[in-house]
């Protein structure tokens with residue numbers, strides 16, 4: 001039993017909400033604050049923790065980070081670290097946390 005009726009279509013990219021959106025300046029995830037070579041970063045408006053950001057892979061459709069080539073992974077990781085540095089500089093958190101949300105498909109978040 002899949003998690004959702006359209007799970008297989010999500011995994012194949014047929015109905016992937018991230019691939020369909022393109023690279024909008026604003027969406028339900030929040031306002032785009034960074035547009036990198038292979039990713040966009042968004043700051044959601046309604047979050048409990050200031051500095052919470054979502055970094056979305058914007059290359060070809062993938063489900064798991066392990067599907068990225070080593071070059072793609074390095075580019076994406078570099079984009080994540082740039083966003084991380086900006087968040088640290090602006091919000092001055094005591095500690096950064098990272099999460100990869102597999103059920104959202106190819107999102108990393110910085111908190």
Ligand SMILES: [Zn+2]
Pocket residue numbers: 013016017018019020060061062
């Ligand atoms: Zn996708």
